[in-house]
């Protein structure tokens with residue numbers, strides 16, 4: 001590599017670092033960027049000029065200052081790029097859109113039973129297009145649609161290897177995206193949801209995401225999503241937690257999926273999980289006993305996973321969204337059983353309940369856009 005191309009490469013890396021720093025701080029002065037990145041102020045001026053030319057960074061008035069000339073602040077243009085997330089489950093579709101802020105800007109969840117038919121894919125596309133129109137998302141800035149799927153997804157070939165829930169085997173993304181006017185990728189639902197829990201403030205992102213929804217799975221994130229050799233990592237649902245437990249569709253007894261599916265709780269409350277937790281709060285004895293059993297299986301799984309990977313464990317999915325009021329007791333239960341004297345603080349609740357998988361799928365395109373800056 002010659003010196004010229006080397007300099008260009010360094011400038012590109014620094015431009016990317018500057019942009020990510022501005023995004024983290026949300027509003028920041030140029031001298032502060034220079035200090036944080038360890039480069040000179042003139043270099044930062046050049047980098048910010050480039051970012052402004054590309055409409056990625058905007059002026060943001062003057063910074064507070066104790067005497068002397070006030071430094072001018074800049075802020076990220078969150079709306080420089082958008083992405084849409086589509087979560088497909090057996091009986092619903094969820095849609096969200098996000099921008100460079102990586103926040104859910106709007107979301108909808110509607111009842112729609114999955115069918116592997118042209119009509120279904122057309123209807124879903126029409127719903128997505130209406131969502132884009134309704135929220136006036138600039139179409140030319142939509143970088144893509146991330147599609148979250150309950151199943152094993154071959155990320156290299158952008159295809160579903162198998163989905164028991166949707167009864168699909170060896171299906172490419174093309175079938176879902178045939179009518180979409182945007183690029184699309186498939187992503188496993190738990191991996192997508194796990195992605196939303198990565199804390200951009202931390203340098204290392206090691207975590208396990210447990211997806212406690214109607215089917216149970218998870219995601220292993222070691223810096224990035226760890227997919228395994230065959231895209232099957234994090235299939236915690238088929239680890240056995242009750243030797244004499246109920247029969248799982250996989251043919252084994254006592255799988256975590258059988259013991260800790262959200263359906264197990266919702267099934268006691270006319271299929272509505274929120275009714276279950278309301279009843280639990282109101283002192284329903286049957287619910288209390290079911291909840292106690294549920295938590296004992298969950299504790300077994302959480303402790304086993306922590307023994308293997310020694311990292312934060314996020315309780316996510318539909319049940320995870322209701323776990324907040326019970327978290328402290330659950331941490332205490334786990335702390336009592338740990339030979340290393342952990343407090344149980346490594347167990348946390350998820351940031352999002354229903355929108356997580358759709359947001360995480362959309363973040364694939366946002367991250368891709370950020371990488372290319």
Ligand SMILES: [Zn+2]
Pocket residue numbers: 237238239248249250251252255257
């Ligand atoms: Zn199983």
